[in-house]
Amino acid sequence: MDLTVLSFENHGLVRVIRLGAKAALPAHQAGHYALLQFGDHPARPYSIANSPNHNYLEFHIKNGGHAGGSTFATTDLKVGDTVIFHGFGGNYTSVPDCPRPLILIAGGTGLAPMLSIAGASFKSNPTRPVFLFYGGRHASDLYFDARLKEMMKLHKNFSYIPALSEDLVDDIACGTIGDIAMGHPDLLSARIYVAGPVDMVRTTVHHALAKGVAPDVIHSDLAAMDKTQK
Ligand SMILES: Cc1cc2nc3c(=O)[nH]c(=O)nc-3n(C[C@H](O)[C@H](O)[C@H](O)COP(=O)(O)OP(=O)(O)OC[C@H]3O[C@@H](n4cnc5c(N)ncnc54)[C@H](O)[C@@H]3O)c2cc1C
Structure with a gap:
């Protein structure tokens, strides 16, 4: 599925990127990561930083200083660019009815x-x-x-x-x-x-x-x- 870069903010080596879609966004659970493909780079997992909503997915991507999708995402990616989404994953998610701190x-x-x-x-x-x-x-x-x-x-x-x-x-x-x-x-x-x-x-x-x-x-x-x- 194609996602579009809605906005980004740079915080030092980390770029906070919001992605949206023309169609309804697939629903994730808090704690999930998304497999994202930036440009021609292989898809990698990136944790989703916002709780589920219908408008955007937020990611915090660090420029590790080596050639790869994360460096591309934190330097070359522009608002309006397409990012390919390959699905959600993750072994832990929030437990909404848990009363524990x-x-x-x-x-x-x-x-x-x-x-x-x-x-x-x-x-x-x-x-x-x-x-x-x-x-x-x-x-x-x-x-x-x-x-x-x-x-x-x-x-x-x-x-x-x-x-x-x-x-x-x-x-x-x-x-x-x-x-x-x-x-x-x-x-x-x-x-x-x-x-x-x-x-x-x-x-x-x-x-x-x-x-x-x-x-x-x-x-x-x-x-x-x-x-x-x-
Ligand atoms: C569950 C999960 C969640 C994740 N969430 C996030 C997230 O929220 N934000 C985020 O920024 N990243 C996250 N990552 C890491 C991310 O998936 C990538 O692995 C990482 O950003 C590097 O991917 P890349 O495509 O840039 O580089 P790659 O294509 O993996 O590598 C490109 C080149 O750089 C080299 N390289 C890669 N990493 C290093 C390194 N650490 N030191 C030296 N050389 C290296 C490789 O050997 C290769 O030659 C997560 C990983 C997992 C498993």
Whole structure:
């Protein structure tokens, strides 16, 4: 199916792209990725950053600095261009009727599916607490910091906890985001989602299980990532 670039914004190395369609958009679930083909490059999975609506799909695509579809999407792609959509996938999606608080742990563009899951939770259960732990190495890695602070003002039940593992910045915790999230007092009563670089996801899931989190309330896309490293 052909999608069209509706708009984009650059946030450092990450381009936030909205895609629409002339026909009705296929319905996704929060947490899904879409297989997208940019130009002549092979299709790759990209997490959807918005909760389901009928108007657009939002993606956060990082320019990794190597020749490929992501670099094309973050440099050459223009408003009005066509992107080929090959379907949705993903091993984790939001659980709308779950009353547990949400702990969302993200690194890099792993933020995208967490935003989708948070948005779906605000709609289905507006009072459920949502804690978003978002980490990077350097301050510039927190490409959506300003937006996340705005989200905290809009949603009183939403907390954004950033952390940096290399830069020392006032008011930002220092350390790896998975380790910092493991100290949350609601860890054992929450539903937990993890997305980001594969090593960060693997380590965080492993630590959560070791702390006693039940396997059925911790969600990640490790299986898909092992095929295509994020
Ligand atoms: C479930 C899932 C969700 C994902 N969601 C997102 C997302 O939301 N946003 C996002 O930006 N990406 C996301 N990715 C990663 C994305 O799918 C691509 O794999 C990635 O962007 C690279 O694809 P590409 O087409 O640009 O490069 P490719 O065509 O895969 O590679 C082009 C060339 O660059 C080399 N190369 C590729 N990666 C690297 C690297 N890390 N270091 C050095 N050389 C490299 C390759 O060997 C090849 O020579 C996700 C991946 C998974 C599995």
